[in-house]
Amino acid sequence: MYRIGELATACEVTADTLRFYEKNGLLSPSSRSDKGYRLYTDEDARHLKFILRAKAMGFSLTEISELLNIEASRSDWACADVKGMVEAKAAELQRKIDEMTRLRDSLQELADACCGGPESAIHCSILDTLETK
Structure with a gap:
């Protein structure tokens, strides 16, 4: 499990970036600690890397959200x-x-x-x- 700062460092972004993605519905922590800290898994890290690669390709947040929806249910899409x-x-x-x-x-x-x-x-x-x- 990663705390927000650890995931941010691992993916070379800021914690504010992660909070921004969370606020915009692109990323959410898998759970929270007893003290309320956001906790992320390796799957969340892969999810974040997907977002960052899509962003680097020029996709907007809305388009990234659509891509994430497609990625989450690949069998429903062509x-x-x-x-x-x-x-x-x-x-x-x-x-x-x-x-x-x-x-x-x-x-x-x-x-x-x-x-x-x-x-x-x-x-x-x-x-x-x-x-x-």
């Missing part, structure tokens, strides 16, 4: 259900990448149009563009 979630997340990330690329290109265009010299910014092309668009 691989296609999980694959669909992963493909939807990949498409969402691609849209974000595309938007960030457009933003970067727009900023670079602004920067390229500016002389970048030491003179006054009275006629700065960047400020003029931001002011008129």
